[in-house]
Amino acid sequence: MRTTSALIVVLLAALAAGREAAAQVVIRAARVHTMAREGRAAVIEDGVIVIRDGKIVAVGPAASTPIPDGFRVLEAAVATPGLVDARGTAGVSGIFNQAHDQDQLERSSPVQPELRAIDAYNPNDPLVAWLRSYGVTTLHTGHAPGELISGQTCIVKTAGRTAEEAVVVETATVAATVGPWAQKGGKESPGTRAKMIAMLRDELIKASEYVRKRDAAARGDAAPRPADAEAEPATDADGKPKDPAARSLRSEMLARVLAGEVPLLVTANRAQDIANVLRLKREFGLRIILDSGAEAYLMADELRAEGVAVVLHPTMFRMFGEMENMSLETASILREAGVRVAIQSGYESYVPKTRVVLFEAAIAAANGLSFEQALAAITIDAAEILGVSSRVGSLEPGKDGDVALYDGDPFEYTTHCVGVVIEGVVVSEVRR
């Protein structure tokens, strides 16, 4: 009995100590890239980041930032915010590339905004750990391009045993695709660009009608009848609005898009497809994030004028088909033109099964982006475009304790990621 009690005490102490150790961490680096916006130091030489209970509580020069007693101290040459992968499919498209682990694209219908990414996200897929080991701590993942509306995306941390533990934003965007990737053959729709836009407009108009009826029902009005509607009673036998509350997951989701609550993430690569997206945006007043954007450099002025941010394809994507005109300098050209840009890992259908935004940003840094701009494209800019910059993307007090550690310039080929911290927990210490 005494032995058991003693054991329990030891176990509890160990657990408490474990939690304490996990959550109380200091990172000291010869160079800290805070990625903080104006007003705070962007780069701190010999800097210290103090993380308490998962949140950053202090960032500053070692000389003036005390390290609390009992905190675990990690040291490295360079510390950056945990990287934010602005658009991938890891965890939804798994490492094996077999039917059982590929949930990024449901092909039964071209329009399925009701498909939730969190119902498909596998936080235990090895690709998630792979990304994490290079410093990626926040991942925007979910349904892939390839159908007109393929489903939802979610934002997760690359730690956690379940989607619930990992999730930051359950429904981050609704993913749409215009252009050849969404094209069907034979008698299936959509078979042309014009049909794609017609179908999208039709869906959005139907959703606005759904909203109108739902709101009317909520107000207790009889469902108003369109002038050209057939003469059927607007109320049922009890005088209640006919079927106003019948839920449609599809319409509910599109209603949130119409309300601007959730952005439409539209994959488009050719300049003409990008123009189609902007036309759709103007008609419905949508919040649009442009995804991939191989020819976005041809549309930079229009994108800036419309205030549309670009989650750019991986810099090392392959040049063929609608990607044939992609450029290693697109990120730089867009930045120059005043367009907000983040860089994504994208979807890969073969080998390698995922890309790593650290490497993709590195190539952009070697092709026109400054170091700071390239790092921003996978940290603070990505976080802002995705609407999660209150939690991630920079090293500032109050934000999540997500940090990536490197033994040199993070973009250099021969530098290693030497540690990763997510919400104060050291989640990776492999040298990779």
Add this chain to the structure above:
Amino acid sequence: MLKNVRAARQFLCLAAAAAFLAAGPAAAQESAVAIVDARIIPIVGDEIPRGTLVVRGGRIVAVGPSEDVAAPEGATVIDGRGKVVMPGLVDTHSHIGGVAGADGSAPIQPDVRMIDSINVRDPGFRRAVAGGLTTLNIMPGSGHLSSGQTVYAKMRPARSIEDVLIMDAAGRFMGGLKMANGTNPMGAPPFGGTRGKNAALVRDRFIKAQEYKRKRDKAEADGTPDKAPGRDLGLEAIAECLDGTRIIHHHTHRADDIMTVLRLQREFGFRVVLHHVSEAWKVADEIAAAGVPCSVIVVDSPGGKLEAAELSTESGGILERAGVKTAFHTDDWITDSRLFLRSAAMAVRAGMSREGALAALTIRGAEMLDLGDRVGSLEPGKDADFIILGGDPFSVYTKVEQTWVEGVRVFDRSVADDRLHAVGGYGAGDPMRPYMCCEGGESTFGFGGKQWEAR
């Protein structure tokens, strides 16, 4: 008389052709070119902090410290200060030029030649020189046990495939034989559906080729050409592998598949290079003991197919330390020819030595194509294939500034059209989907249509 004139004319043509071949490189200038005061990485021999490279007539005539090697009078001088000069890169496994070999009719088609398949005007060729590649092994895919005869190509300015061929001493254009095992070549009959069946199909055909070769050799030894077997293009190509004059380039990933290649190699005695070798780290000692070289692919994540799920980025270093001759390849479209230097740099990141990685981009690959005496290092007498870099070869910020093949500049980043292909942009690419490494629907890249569906 008339006959003699014609004979004389033919002789002169032949002599001119022979002289042309002997002189080597087509468009090579007679005047020398000297790159002066560059950091030179000759691969064979120590790095030269401030050196001069002199080329003439398509060949290297001198390389050494600038104190010892002077630019000849009248030479075109290129200021190499701040630059790095190293041999042109050798890619042991590429799929550029829309190359496509065997069709769906049979799993073993060694009769099919890539010389009859490649479009040298494909933008992939422009990207290859933009990446500093000067010698390539252009191969068909891995959807067959054998998908055909590969072409060793020099990235000379080209109007047709003939312009890029590399001739052997006997005047024949050089190439290997592509083979594959594992899951890619599996399929419905007549393809094998299992590893055992596929190995049996290969052994069966190689035994036929042994017999073919035996009859052919006997007829030749006996001076009885009428007893030689009728020509069989496929068996002829395999017989060349049995003779040792054609190297087998074997796609293989999993450790057990690698061991199967070594088993067949012991049985038939062919010369083979193992390609991709995702799980070579598990059997590095066995590969070393077999004395078989490896050409490694470096990709940014494991997976994408079951066989690559246990791929290790550390393979290059592990093979190097085990004593295996190791090179890299782009497998372009799997990785981009413009970023071939990156493959080696990433291997260094994962534990390979810098020297080993540099050699793996150049001389080791050259040796795997039987071209080690002609390309892959900066040594007098070798082909004048070199690249000028803006900085260290393993820095992400370094650009390939110029690429030279046999004394001719084939890429110059300061020229707008060359830069377009180096960087990309409107008009740089190819609207066509590239030929894939594996037929059968699984292994297409990118997005769209059925490409999304995993098998």
